[in-house]
Amino acid sequence: MTDLTNPPTDDVIELKTKKRWPRGAKIAAAxxxxxxxxxxxxxxxxxxxxxxxxxxxxxxxxxxxxxxxxxxxxxxxxxxxxxxxxxxxxxxxxxxxxxxxxxxxxxxxxxxxxxxxxxxxxxxxxxxxxxxxxxxxWDQATYSDKYRSWAQVPDGAKIALRDDPAGQAIALLDLAYDKQITLKPGKDTLAGLPQLSDIATNPKGYRFVQVPIGQLARSLPDVDAIVVHISDVYSAGLTENQIIAREPAPKxxxxxxxxxxxxxxxxxxxxxxxxxxxxxxxxxxxxxxxxxxxxxxxxxx
The missing domain is CATH 3.40.190.10 (Periplasmic binding protein-like II)
Structure with missing residues (x-):
């Protein structure tokens, strides 16, 4: 098992897209x-x-x-x-x-x-x-097609979360709530707006995939789990039996x-x-x- 005491490096974080909404102003202009x-x-x-x-x-x-x-x-x-x-x-x-x-x-x-x-x-x-x-x-949840609990999710698993700063922060707080990671001091509330670089420990060495909000549901077959607002993926057909953990909405x-x-x-x-x-x-x-x-x-x- 890997205990990351330093910020995650590129071998831990897999970037599915480099765009970070909403700073992609070209999209808005188009x-x-x-x-x-x-x-x-x-x-x-x-x-x-x-x-x-x-x-x-x-x-x-x-x-x-x-x-x-x-x-x-x-x-x-x-x-x-x-x-x-x-x-x-x-x-x-x-x-x-x-x-x-x-x-x-x-x-x-x-x-x-x-x-x-x-x-x-x-x-x-x-x-x-x-x-x-x-x-x-909004209720929060972690979905998986492969596992039924966090205990089953293996070391090095791919975890998808939103690529926008606010959505990413909430997903990281969900993961911390589920005791899958810890966050740096001052970054453990929504006011701290934690991002991937603010992970203090990642005991199972998860690899994080950043995905635009509209693509999260479609990314589930390609990863081990996604962490998301339930409302973000409900209309895409994800169901209750795919949820492995529910998390409270952060203050x-x-x-x-x-x-x-x-x-x-x-x-x-x-x-x-x-x-x-x-x-x-x-x-x-x-x-x-x-x-x-x-x-x-x-x-x-």
């Missing part, structure tokens, strides 16, 4: 349209940042996050009417453009990210966005409604924010019979 799948609507990159919103406000989810999409439907049907607004839900397929649409004022908000992920998007693109209403937590990784700073004073945006702060949402997450939501999202504590 995309000139936001594809909103729902209703066949297409959101052009046209700024409407000074235009106030009406009482019907468009809120986007990421196109693969089925649980957030269903939760948004509950919020619209059961919570929003009491706050005097209607939510027009759309799905956007590009994780850079979903923030760009909010920043431009093309849509009122999005419902797909936590603060560390948003921090990366702001740093890379100069967005002026706020996580105005943390609403839920600071709460997801919720993101809006533009420019529209924080808009009365209808304020109504939207209050909608997503309504305690009915937490109660629904605790009691819903929708197993997809129960298996992937949790209430704020």
């Amino acid at each position: 995309v000139v349209l936001v594809a909103a799948i729902a209703g066949g609507v297409t959101y052009a990159k046209v700024s409407h940042e000074d235009k106030p919103f009406g009482t019907t406000l468009t809120v986007a989810t990421w196109s693969t996050d089925v649980a957030a999409e269903r939760l948004l439907k509950f919020v619209n049907d059961q919570v929003a009417p009491a706050h005097g607004v209607t939510i027009d839900p759309v799905k956007i397929d590009n994780i850079i453009e979903i923030n760009r649409a909010v920043d431009a004022g093309t849509i009122a908000g999005n419902f797909f990210e936590h603060q560390p992920f948003l921090n990366d998007a702001i740093a890379a693109n100069g967005f002026k966005l706020t996580l105005a209403a943390p609403t839920f937590t 600071g990784s709460e997801g919720g409604l993101v809006v533009s700073d420019r529209h924080l004073a808009d009365p209808n945006v304020q109504k939207l924010i209050e909608t997503f702060k309504d305690p009915k949402i937490a109660q629904f997450l605790k009691t819903t019979d929708d197993q997809l939501i129960r298996n992937t999202l949790g209430p704020l504590t």
Whole structure:
């Protein structure tokens, strides 16, 4: 067994891609349209940042996050009417453009990210966005097609995790929670945003494969395990019997409604924010019979 007391070296970390979202600004520059799948609507990159919103406000989810999409439907049907607004839900397929649409004022908000992920998007693109209403937590899990527990995972196994800084940090915290690695002092919380270089010990000599978020589910046959938000891979068909460990969502990784700073004073945006702060949402997450939501999202504590 290998005890790594120094940062992992290249023979430990296998880079499947050198791109680290969202610093690949070339991708953002190349995309000139936001594809909103729902209703066949297409959101052009046209700024409407000074235009106030009406009482019907468009809120986007990421196109693969089925649980957030269903939760948004509950919020619209059961919570929003009491706050005097209607939510027009759309799905956007590009994780850079979903923030760009909010920043431009093309849509009122999005419902797909936590603060560390948003921090990366702001740093890379100069967005002026706020996580105005943390609403839920994402359940975490480790999946494998080859093993049924961490005890079965062999020395030198390939472990895939997200290549963006926020997603990678959460996966490493999951691995530390499962006692598969340890992290350097000050890097053992989400605020420390641990990256692969912050691994202090790696007793089984795992080799880490960095994979873009949309490719994690497809990478499972090529690795021994993947560590991920369950919602990231649910729509790709991964199932409960492939999970070898569940991990709690780290503090600071709460997801919720993101809006533009420019529209924080808009009365209808304020109504939207209050909608997503309504305690009915937490109660629904605790009691819903929708197993997809129960298996992937949790209430704020």
